[in-house]
Amino acid sequence: MSDNFLNSLNDSQKDAAIHIDGSLLILAGAGSGKTKTITTRLAYLISIGIDPSTILTLTFTNKAASEMRERAFRMIDPSMINTPPLLCTFHKFGLLFLKFHMSELGRKNSFIIIDNDDKKRILKSIDKEITTSLLVSEISKYKNTLITPSEAKSTAQLKLYQQIADIYEKYEAYLLKNNLVDFDDLLLLPYMILEKNEELAKETSQRYQYVMVDEYQDTNELQYKLLRKLCSTHNNICVVGDDDQSIYGWRGATIKNILNFSEHFEDTKVVKLEENYRSTNTILEHANQLIEHNRDRLGKKLIGTRKKGDSVRVYESHDENEETRKIIDDIKKLIASGESAKDIAILFRVNALSRSLEEGFNKAGISYRLIGGMKFYERAEIKDLIAYFRILTNTTDNFSLKRIINKPKRGIGKTTIDKLDAKSVELKKPIFTILEEYNADELSAIVGKKNSRTLKVFMASVMDLREALEESKMRFLDSFEDTFDYRASYDNVPDGFDRQANIDEFYGYIRDYFIQHPHLSLEDFLNEIALDSENSELTDQAVSMMSIHSSKGLEYKHLFIIGLEEGFFPITGDGSDIEEERRLGYVGITRAMDTLTMSFVHSRFYKGKRATLLKSRFLSEAGLIKGSLQLEKHSNYKKGDLVQHKIFGMGRVQKATKAGKDYKLTINFGGQRRDILSSFVEKI
């Protein structure tokens, strides 16, 4: 096999790519060819004869995993590979491991993965007093730092934390009883197994001789410990990351992992990739200036390889409507000049800022794509179907059963569910089993005659479907809708049309899955999609808008960052970390390739109130608002603009002519026309 693919690397990239044994830390700045380097290394290891099946590459997102897979496989001759290297997310790896070794913990491997929404519902059902989001994050924190419920209980000082620890214990018991596994468990349980069974730990480490980790700055303590286990017999660990791009501290990622990598793993070789191939030098300069204000960093500077480029524009607007208008004007011009909409993106720190943008885009008739927000599998109708399928494959899943027992409505309310729940606890049997084993009379004694009959009819349908499923997956799918009329239950309800479209898509998707993977079961399908977060295709001819978090790893020729105001970006106050906010600023700026526009407003409507705002400190820290740059002080006015005057109130511009820095405006104030200079009015 030829190793020509090494030729397109620069010296540092090559140095990293051909490193074979021992620990390697690749500090890769934004746009420095990080993915290229790590995929080349993967291809290189294979090209020199290392068994691909002994190479494990871990990523955080499915998107990163598939991108790497594609790029690595382009470099290698597939005919030379018997078993492909394992390249997947941390969570997927955990899932695969648990499928094989769950029995080590005395649990069945027919467990079901719950998502955050399920987790919230469970926690809500355990406790209604403490904010669910606090419970979610605290319990996650416990799990990611390997603190058991009893440890949490014994160390809790405050009453609040004793309560939380208590809820944590109940939550864990609930998961165990229903054989559920949350996202944290996908990492925690494998670790516990490896900790318990030394022989298996050794074996597993031997099996994966070369371990690579992408976005290492985002790993948490648990992931680090898991990696230690995996590398315990060989120390062949190669991680890529950028301490300046660590933006997930709020969910337990610890920047210490990358800062202390050389102490954690022996004889570490460090390679820095500082040459940036993405952005103009001007953009990079501002990015460097901003990040230099952080103290907790390894210290690295992006070195440009491109030309100087356009200066970064700063937009000052009265409010979000004016801000939107300016950006839309610019985007129209860009598109008119031949730029493609997919090369343009708007970023914000807080998702709520997308609303005025969306309105503006709709009005202007520009197509856009809002990334993030509600995911396909998070939609209520899809989750209902998944719950149906889960209960059909796993009868111990009380949780899913309760979700769909009254969907579509069949008259089973909260009281009935509570009675069944109590009985389930009393008998230590899943609700499903009770419904199945009890005859109608026995069931009547628990829930009454009418409910008993309803539930028996329901169970008969479920049992029929279970049979159909055993016979043929396709036949099962055919009879599913006939049996429960789930889709039909959205006839003639508000937004029922959209929901039915989603349901159709889901039915279509699952059919397709079974055609493509005839040997896989419904259960396999359910596990597969539990880790799937379906990101719509990037090929759409639309302007993208998303949070800065979502933008990591992406790049756009023309970029707008809005909401540069204190309180919005950086978010200030309790629990916020200014250095992490700054890293976010850095991530945002470095997404831009050719042009960058940063925008702030004086006032914004947020959480039901209009707030007066100060411009973000990041603008001056990045060297963007000290004289040298043209600050857009004067808005453009045109016919049709709405304006506000101190005395005359609101009016609409009928005519606008430029007069020096200002505009001479003819304004219609409720029928009364007046000529007024633009400096005396404000745009709204």
Added chain:
DNA sequence: TCCTAGGCGCTTTTT
């Protein structure tokens, strides 16, 4: 059991 009107409280988000 179901429906609807009003109160409340909110970062960031992948798996």
Added chain:
DNA sequence: GCGCCTAGGA
């Protein structure tokens, strides 16, 4: 401003 939850009446 919007979505989620709860209380109270049908």
